[in-house]
Amino acid sequence: MSSSRFTAAHSWAILAAGACIQLLTGLPAAWGVFQQPVMEEYALAEEAAALAFSVLIAAYGVGCVLGGFLQDRRGPRCAALWGTALLEGGLAGAALLPSAWGWAMPWVFSVPAGLGTAFLYPAIQSCAQKWYQGRKGFATGIIGAAAGLSGAFLTLLVRTLAPRWGIRGAFWVLG
DSSP states (O other), X not given: OOHHHHHHHHHHHHHHHHHHHHHTOOHHHHHHHXXXXXXXXXXXXXXXXXXXXXXXXXXXXXXXXXXXXXXXXXXHXXXXXXXXXXXXXXXXXXXXXOGGXXXXXXXXXXXXXXXXXXXXXXXXXXXXXXXXGGGHHHHHHHHHHXXXXXXXXXXXXXXXXXXXXXXXXXXXXXO
């Protein structure tokens, strides 16, 4: 196999993997499907669940800046690894959080998950653009479409998983 054929095949794999990752990072867009089960599982009032969402969004906003800085300093691989670790840590933390500690949801889940999703987006975008030098708009569009569809994808996934395994099981599967 010539190196140009390997590069072309490799670039499609990177784009497909990036799109799949983006489908799973739409937690801020899909919070509505999480809110009621989280309120029930962790005995949270609506205000406390809204705080978890607000902290998730704030962490995402801060994480976009921090993730971009990390990517510029250490590269997209480092930013993606940190993003994955943070996102997985938040999901595992939510799954393991004792029901009596529901008040900690914004800090155990929202901060790491918000930062993690924010670290992943620019890392994936830059890799897609690197591997598609001549078609950056196409690559950016594929990743952007996956990010846009992630809220709908996660909504369907959680609505399928939560009745069967509860919200904790849904957090485990997503993680």
